[in-house]
Amino acid sequence: MITFYTEEDLTSFGNYLLSKTRKDRTSEVNHDKVTHADAANWRDEIGQSEQLKAEVFTLANKLALAGEGDAAVAMHMIHNRL
Numbered sequence: 001m002i003t004f005y006t007e008e009d010l011t012s013f014g015n016y017l018l019s020k021t022r023k024d025r026t027s028e029v030n031h032d033k034v035t036h037a038d039a040a041n042w043r044d045e046i047g048q049s050e051q052l053k054a055e056v057f058t059l060a061n062k063l064a065l066a067g068e069g070d071a072a073v074a075m076h077m078i079h080n081r082l
Contacts, residue, residue: 012046016045022038025041053079063075
């Protein structure tokens, strides 16, 4: 399988490699190495982020349909920052 990554994806992965989250997950021996586990952990983290983004978007739409315009706009603004 071939997977294409955007520049944004590569930047995100690089930031993950430099993050405290990654440092806490890896043994000291692997702090200076990039492993297949790093890629898997990053993809899991991105997946969770995408799931949250979708849930916030759905909530914003429900608020709009319920006539809660200001709350819907605020929720869409949060969505756009995720």
